[in-house]
Amino acid sequence: MSSAVTEQIRKEYGAVHAALPASVIEPARRAEAIERLCAQGLPATREENWRYTNLRVLEHVRFAPIETQSQAVPPLPEALPGFVRYVFVDGLLRSGAAGSHPGLTVRSLRTPGPSSSATWGPCPDFPEARLALLNEAFATDALLIEAHANAAPAAIELVFAASAGAQAGASYPRVHVVLEASAELIVLERHMGAPEAASLVNSAVRADVGENARLTHYRLQHCAPRTAWFDTLTAQLAAQARYHLLTVGTGALTARSTVHVRLAGAGAELALSAAALADRQQSHDMYALSEHVAPNTRTTETFRGIASGRARVAFNGKIAVRERAGGSDSRQSLRGLLDGPEAEVDLRPQLEIYTDEVRCSHGATAGKLDQNMLFYLLSRGIAPQTAQHLLKWAFLEDVVAKIECAELRRQIERDLASQMSAAATLKELL
Amino acid sequence: MLKIENLHATVDGKEILKGLELEVPAGEVHAVMGPNGSGKSTLAYVLAGRPGYAVTAGRISFQGQDLLALSPEERARAGVFLGFQYPVEIPGVNNVYLLKAAINAARKQRGEPEVDAFEFLTLVREKMRLMRMDESMLSRGVNEGFSGGEKKRNEILQMLVLEPRLAVLDETDSGLDIDALKIVAHGVNTLRGPQRSLVLVTHYQRLLEHIVPDRVHVLVNGRIVRSGDRTLALELERRGYDWLIGEAA
Numbered sequence: 001m002s003s004a005v006t007e008q009i010r011k012e013y014g015a016v017h018a019a020l021p022a023s024v025i026e027p028a029r030r031a032e033a034i035e036r037l038c039a040q041g042l043p044a045t046r047e048e049n050w051r052y053t054n055l056r057v058l059e060h061v062r063f064a065p066i067e068t069q070s071q072a073v074p075p076l077p078e079a080l081p082g083f084v085r086y087v088f089v090d091g092l093l094r095s096g097a098a099g100s101h102p103g104l105t106v107r108s109l110r111t112p113g114p115s116s117s118a119t120w121g122p123c124p125d126f127p128e129a130r131l132a133l134l135n136e137a138f139a140t141d142a143l144l145i146e147a148h149a150n151a152a153p154a155a156i157e158l159v160f161a162a163s164a165g166a167q168a169g170a171s172y173p174r175v176h177v178v179l180e181a182s183a184e185l186i187v188l189e190r191h192m193g194a195p196e197a198a199s200l201v202n203s204a205v206r207a208d209v210g211e212n213a214r215l216t217h218y219r220l221q222h223c224a225p226r227t228a229w230f231d232t233l234t235a236q237l238a239a240q241a242r243y244h245l246l247t248v249g250t251g252a253l254t255a256r257s258t259v260h261v262r263l264a265g266a267g268a269e270l271a272l273s274a275a276a277l278a279d280r281q282q283s284h285d286m287y288a289l290s291e292h293v294a295p296n297t298r299t300t301e302t303f304r305g306i307a308s309g310r311a312r313v314a315f316n317g318k319i320a321v322r323e324r325a326g327g328s329d330s331r332q333s334l335r336g337l338l339d340g341p342e343a344e345v346d347l348r349p350q351l352e353i354y355t356d357e358v359r360c361s362h363g364a365t366a367g368k369l370d371q372n373m374l375f376y377l378l379s380r381g382i383a384p385q386t387a388q389h390l391l392k393w394a395f396l397e398d399v400v401a402k403i404e405c406a407e408l409r410r411q412i413e414r415d416l417a418s419q420m421s422a423a424a425t426l427k428e429l430l
Numbered sequence: 431m432l433k434i435e436n437l438h439a440t441v442d443g444k445e446i447l448k449g450l451e452l453e454v455p456a457g458e459v460h461a462v463m464g465p466n467g468s469g470k471s472t473l474a475y476v477l478a479g480r481p482g483y484a485v486t487a488g489r490i491s492f493q494g495q496d497l498l499a500l501s502p503e504e505r506a507r508a509g510v511f512l513g514f515q516y517p518v519e520i521p522g523v524n525n526v527y528l529l530k531a532a533i534n535a536a537r538k539q540r541g542e543p544e545v546d547a548f549e550f551l552t553l554v555r556e557k558m559r560l561m562r563m564d565e566s567m568l569s570r571g572v573n574e575g576f577s578g579g580e581k582k583r584n585e586i587l588q589m590l591v592l593e594p595r596l597a598v599l600d601e602t603d604s605g606l607d608i609d610a611l612k613i614v615a616h617g618v619n620t621l622r623g624p625q626r627s628l629v630l631v632t633h634y635q636r637l638l639e640h641i642v643p644d645r646v647h648v649l650v651n652g653r654i655v656r657s658g659d660r661t662l663a664l665e666l667e668r669r670g671y672d673w674l675i676g677e678a679a
């Protein structure tokens with residue numbers, strides 16, 4: 001089955017490759033990506049780290065990028081103060097303040113420009129990153145964001161909107177974020193789509209966080225209900241770098257995010273906070289590998305997932321501590337909430353340690369709503385549905401409360417409440 | 431106000447209440463005492479309608495209506511309040527939100543509009559002062575990280591804000607230091623009145639010095655085996671329960 005799909009990919013690539021922009025990715029590298037992908041094969045459900053992903057959707061999609069750009073831009077969320085917004089429709093940059101902001105260079109690689117010292121080397125040989133090869137082969141645009149050394153903190157919002165149906169083709173969001181030493185940047189990524197969009201979205205994001213730099217990275221996945229969203233994020237942290245990655249996923253039919261963070265410099269810190277809210281037939285799956293290769297590095301991981309209806313939510317968090325990563329510290333708190341007899345939550349905390357002198361604590365629990373809490377609220381006169389909404393809300397707050405930008409937090413809270421059909425019962429909180 | 435007749439209740443198939451009779455007229459304070467495991471909390475939970483506590487026989491009437499026909503939230507809105515022996519921590523739901531939601535639920539039931547924001551805060555602040563609670567507790571999660579005594583005060587705060595008709599306080603005095611006991615007792619006393627009734631579950635005569643009960647009942651093995659005036663509590667303090675357990679058997 002998988003080889004039939006790779007053949008399909010090869011065929012579609014053959015038909016369109018001549019038209020793919022060389023300034024985004026050179027033709028030779030695209031060809032190599034296709035070769036590597038076909039040689040390695042697509043991920044399969046029998047593989048340990050793909051067990052919970054709905055990979056069958058790949059049998060029914062078109063891989064070639066959408067050719068004609070739709071004129072329709074889906075309604076965009078309210079702009080946030082302080083954020084500079086860039087809008088991509090079906091993978092192509094549609095609008096955004098081109099050029100430079102103080103201390104910041106942002107440009108689309110589709111229009112050939114000055115060469116940059118920032119390079120996005122070929123995909124690492126990280127076996128889970130295979131879908132990034134697909135992005136590398138087909139990407140029609142790429143955004144390069146460079147925050148220069150010691151520049152003032154900046155905030156950027158990237159909106160990736162899908163407009164077209166599955167027959168029209170796929171889209172390949174591609175972003176490279178580079179923070180030079182001591183830079184500070186907030187990047188907000190939104191993945192969304194028009195209601196009828198049923199396409200494949202396969203994004204690849206790479207972040208290089210320089211020494212003592214600080215990247216806050218918010219990722220909101222609220223794609224249209226029929227979207228298949230695949231995503232590969234790789235990040236490399238230099239000494240004393242801090243990376244806060246916070247993701248909230250509510251949309252898509254199937255969503256899979258693959259994250260690989262290398263804590264490469266001493267004292268680097270990763271805070272990964274993720275919330276998933278899935279209902280009906282949705283499947284949300286995240287695989288996160290945090291690799292400690294330098295001493296005194298730290299990972300703090302928080303996951304909260306709610307599965308309702310027949311939905312499935314999975315989080316597979318692996319923390320690997322290599323030989324030279326003495327003195328490192330890792331904490332994992334993974335929790336799942338089963339909201340209905342047919343829902344499924346799978347949590348897998350994994351720890352792989354090759355050195356002594358490390359501190360780690362992890363906990364993973366999945367269960368139903370706490371009946372004691374529920375009764376306590378009822379005993380105060382609160383309606384059962386409101387009480388349930390409140391408890392689900394409180395559950396996700398473990399992640400949402402970590403959003404420092406108040407306007408963004410409110411936006412996300414409103415979005416979560418409406419996803420839970422709780423906007424009316426929780427209105428006092430919104 | 432409250433009339434319980436021949437109440438039988440089971441938990442996980444095990445019969446805990448075995449023909450309990452209790453009547454609390456409006457305006458009175460009744461104390462329920464009894465050995466550990468005798469069924470005091472079970473009685474409190476049955477009154478509040480906790481799932482899992484099955485009434486297999488008997489009747490409970492509250493202000494003339496069949497209490498057992500009401501769901502837990504309907505009971506609360508009708509004016510039944512349970513002060514938990516072990517108040518539950520609910521991280522992420524803040525105290526002030528809970529108070530407001532609870533008040534509004536009761537108001538909605540009575541066909542009244544939602545509480546005015548200013549009026550509400552004034553009320554809550556006044557009751558907090560009465561309970562000597564720090565206002566910062568309002569923005570914290572419900573009972574989250576509260577000490578044992580703080581949790582009990584928070585129960586009483588909720589009661590004062592909600593002004594129930596019938597309050598069942600399950601060992602609200604345990605875990606309180608001497609000063610806190612006085613504060614809590616004072617709070618409870620402010621709520622006493624001709625149209626309200628109170629059931630105090632306690633192990634200690636000390637609470638009853640501050641909240642003087644009209645009647646004292648002894649619950650042993652799922653039944654009220656003796657009732658009397660406040661001197662019964664003093665007698666229990668002196669003699670323990672053995673003599674009553676013997677009689678009950």
Ligand SMILES: Nc1ncnc2c1ncn2[C@@H]1O[C@H](COP(=O)(O)OP(=O)(O)OP(=O)(O)O)[C@@H](O)[C@H]1O
Nearest residue numbers: 441442444446464465466467468469470471472473
């Ligand atoms: N789920 C259960 N299954 C079986 N027995 C139970 C269950 N829950 C409570 N019980 C039993 O019911 C009895 C009464 O418990 P209850 O909590 O009402 O006692 P209590 O009088 O409040 O005691 P205490 O003074 O210690 O608070 C106890 O023997 C207890 O073990």
Ligand SMILES: [Mg+2]
Nearest residue numbers: 470471472515
């Ligand atoms: Mg008890």
